[in-house]
Amino acid sequence: MEEIKVKKVIIGKQFGSCENYEEFKNIVKEKRIKVHVVEAGQKIKIEKDLYLDVLWPDSKNIISENGINNNSFVCKMIYKDFSMLFTGDIEEVAEKAILSKYKNTNILQSTILKVAHHGSKSSSIEEFINIVKPKVALIGVGEKNTFGHPNAGVLERIERIWK
Secondary structure, eight states: OOSSOOOEEEEEOOSSOOHHHHHHHHHHHHHTOEEEEEOTTOEEEEETTEEEEEEEOOGGGOOOTTHHHHTOOEEEEEETTEEEEEOTTOOHHHHHHHHHHTTTSOTTOOSEEEOGGGGOTTSOOHHHHHHHOOSEEEOOOOTTOTTOOSOHHHHHHHHHHTO
């Protein structure tokens, strides 16, 4: 936001704070960027046939354990027959809460899964991956990163759904 012109930011409702979030708030205030705060149950229309279903965070199911990550903005982008699930930095505890919340729907099933938390070992439980059933899984991570992401176990769980 400091380098490029941003008109509007969509962010999940925050239930805590950290240094990065405080910096974010200062930048949007200074640059007068519109901030749209969302939570589970909202739908954001981008254009005809393209929208976001906001799945998380959920004010009725706030997670206190590692709250900044586990209350990350999770949404499903839908365009006609294509869908992509964006999972933010959620971990196992949030994946289980999301599975519980949407257990009687097929809302999580998506063409592409943006793997949670850079493929860390604390995310991407087998049940979550099996419910999403992605044809493609994307992991946002730098080569030779200091965290050792993605975790080998996460890669194995993802590969199992395609066998």
